[in-house]
Amino acid sequence: MIHETFVASNPKDAYELAVEKYGTSISLVSAKQIKYDDGVLRSEITVAIPADIYEKVSFGEVVTKEDEALLTEIFELKEQLNLMKDDIHKEMQETNAVVSEVKALFMRKGISAYWLESMFQTLAQSEILEDEKLLASYLLEEIDDALKVKKEDLMHPKVMMIVGPTGVGKTTTIAKLAARYAYLLDKRYKVALVNLDSFKVGAIEQLAHYADIMQIEHIVVDNVDRFKETLEELEGYDVVLVDTAGMSPYDTEKFIQTVEFVKTDTPREIEVSLLLSATVKYEDMEDIYQNFSFLNPSSVIISKFDETKHFGTLLNFMLLYRLPMSYFATGQEVPDDLLLADKEFLLEQFIGDIDEG
Ligand SMILES: Nc1nc2c(ncn2[C@@H]2O[C@H](COP(=O)(O)OP(=O)(O)OP(=O)(O)O)[C@@H](O)[C@H]2O)c(=O)[nH]1
Ligand SMILES: [Mg+2]
16 A cells, blocks of 8 residues: 545545545545645545555556646646636626625625626626516525435334434434434334444433433444444344534534544445534634545535524525535424424525615
């Protein structure tokens, strides 16, 4: 095995650079967050590459100097054309009062100029740009189209792992989901809880407390081998819910440990859900997503819906990252404060906020 280090702004991008170069047969050796001399925090990922793959990639194909020069020239021309196109659209947007007004309103509510401008570009010369109400409804429809919902699917047995920053409501949401699957649906599913959080004082008791009330299986696991065994032992269960320790998006050590759990070779695929709080500010949301995306979440659960009236930031995040939403947590009450993710519900909140100006 040969080791090579890749650097990017977050662990996932660094890992993807490695995969892009060497394919998926690499394995992760270490990951660090390092502040460089320019003051910027970067992620360094070291991977091990099988020797034959390393040689093939390093000495395999030879691109001639002429090919390289031609490709660079084509790329630069394309860039110039794109810049010219952007300038024309920008001028049109700046001189149209309806567009400026609607853009300012949506931006005040958290939607990014980037997304709005791309929408206005697709409307160039359309009459929609002449009428504020029409334009606002068009944008709302586009938001509706872009949002994705992951339908609840309990047809097949599943292992659902919830990850997310500290204190967002992972354990509370697991308890709500456990109650929902075990008692509140037409069919009563056989549910077990697995707790990987042996970091936080009281974490074991917190989940055990809910498990005792609901009378469902609860197992604490602190290493990957035991996790694999536990999932095998729980094969007869319909749903295994896995609680994890809260992680700062910058705590690379915990990420590596969690990746090891996610990668565990088990007969059932581990479905990772990222829990995000609706109250987080946009920059943090992006940092959280970029770091947690390393764990390959297949859906997002939004918590603390009840703690804000402003959903623009959340919508903007969803527009850019296009992750399917699965559930909304709307308060502290177990099991009541949980809803299936619903675009209409989210948009209604947003429209309410827009109507207030
Ligand atoms: N208002 C509100 N509070 C919530 C919601 N979900 C969880 N909480 C509260 O948030 C606090 C933290 O919840 P936990 O479930 O312990 O959060 P966690 O993500 O497991 O925390 P760590 O394990 O420490 O990372 C508790 O007081 C919960 O009652 C929600 O949807 N709305
Ligand atoms: Mg917890």
